[in-house]
Amino acid sequence: MEPKAHHVIIGLFTLIAVVAALFFALWLAKSSADREWVYYEIVFDHAVSGLSKGNPVLYSGIEVGDVLELKLGEDNPGHVRVLVRVEQSVPVRENTRAGLVLANITGSMSVQFSGGSTDSPVLEGSREHPTQITAEPSAFNSLLTNGEALLTKAETLLTSANRVLSEENTENLTAILRNAKDASDSLLDNRDKLVALLERMDDASKRAAEAAIKVSTVSDNANALLQNEGKSVLTSMSAAMKTVQQIGARLDQLTRDNEGALDSGLQGMGELAPALRELRNTLRNLNQFTRRLEEDPTGTIWGGPSIKEVSQ
Template sequence: MEPKAHHLVIGVFTLIAVVAALSFALWLAKSSADREWAYYEIVFDHAVGGLAKGNPVLYSGVAVGDVLDMKLDQANPGHVRVLVRVEQSVPVRKNTRAGLVLANITGSMSVQFSGGTKDSPVLEGSRDNPALITAEPSAFNSLLTNGEVLLTKAEKLLTSANRVLSKENTENLTAILSNAREASDSLLGSRDQLVALLERMDNASKRAAEAASRVSAVSDNANALLQNEGKTVLISMNAAMTGIEQTANRIDQLTRNNEGALDSGLQGIGELAPALRELRNTLRNLNQFTRRLEEDPTGTIWGGPTIKEVSQ
């Protein structure tokens, strides 16, 4: 009898547990059915990997609903339409933003609402006519997209690096480094000469600076001379030219006024020319007679031959 009693107790306990579980499920289903929902269709223009039916819908991190359905947009397969339900007591407004957030480390995603101001109207939607909301690109999705681009670029970079670090380029780089080392050693060996050369260049630059300073001083003096004394000389030259011009004008006027007298004077000078020639000939003959008279007075006066003494 005792084993049968134990089996009876176990059976009764099992039956009670099943009935309690069914009752809790019915209560939960009734509670869910009695809750009022608002329905929204969110349009995503990017991939929604990790999102599935039944995933929670959050509003600023608080669970307010779940995902009911997901389908591709027939007009544009690149867009995804996600039907969600949210407790009607949660005000989803026109300027409320929708996006995806990472639910856990397994990659599961949740829909999250955020934002919304009191002055914006509340969106109302039913199961048959849900309100339409355009989703914003999520930070996680942007990170994944940028990560893919970054990985692609990193792969190209590694490929280029492998090409750059080929055997031939490595040998060339080794040769370049060796030449650079030899050049640096040569420069170190000529360090004293380089120091002396730099000192001479420094001295030359100082002398050039002194010469430039002197040239600047000379140019300043020349500029001052031109501005002071040069101006006086120019004024004097201007006055002299004015006087010369006035004198030339007077001579020209005098010439025009005495043109007849000048013509007569020039004509008289032309008549005096023969007389002057005769006078010049007479003076020449007189000069010759005087010279002969000095040399031979007797012969010149008497006209006889000159007796010359013969030396013994």
């Protein structure tokens, strides 16, 4: 009789637990059904890997809804349209930003709203006509995109490195290193000559520096001479030019003032020309008479032939 009573108690307890669980599930379903939702369609212009139906929707890190549906854009398959529902008590405004965040280390993603000022109007939407929101690129998505680009560049770099380190290039590099080693050994063997050459170059540089100093000194002296003596010479030349100009001006004025007298003098010199010719003829005849007188004084004085004028 006692074992049968135990089975009855256990069965009764199991029945009560199942009924309680059923009532709790009904209450939970009723509570979820009684909750009021606002629906939004978020448009992503990039991949939404890790996001799936039923993933949570967060607002500043707090769960406020879930993802209902994902589909590709009808006009542009590169866009993804995600239908979400959010509790009506959560104010999603026009300037609220939407994006993706990493939910866990498995790569699952969640939709997250952030921002929104109190002066911006609240967005409303139903299941049939959800309000559309354009999502912003998330930091994680940018990291993935940049990571893919970085991996692509790394792969290209490795391919180029493999080409550079080919067997032919390796042999050429080995030959170059061998030649460099031979050259360094040769330089070490001629180290004394190199040291002597460097000392000569040092002496030459010192002499060049001394010559440059001397040239600079000569240049400074020439500059000083031009600035001091050259100025006095130029001043003297300027004064001489002024004197010459004054003399020229005076000669010009004197010529202008005595223009009539100079014309008269020139005319007088023109009238003297015939008289000078007559005087020249007379002197010639007198010279002939004197010569004849010396040769034959008697004949010349007492009856010699008369003196004839010599035509000019």
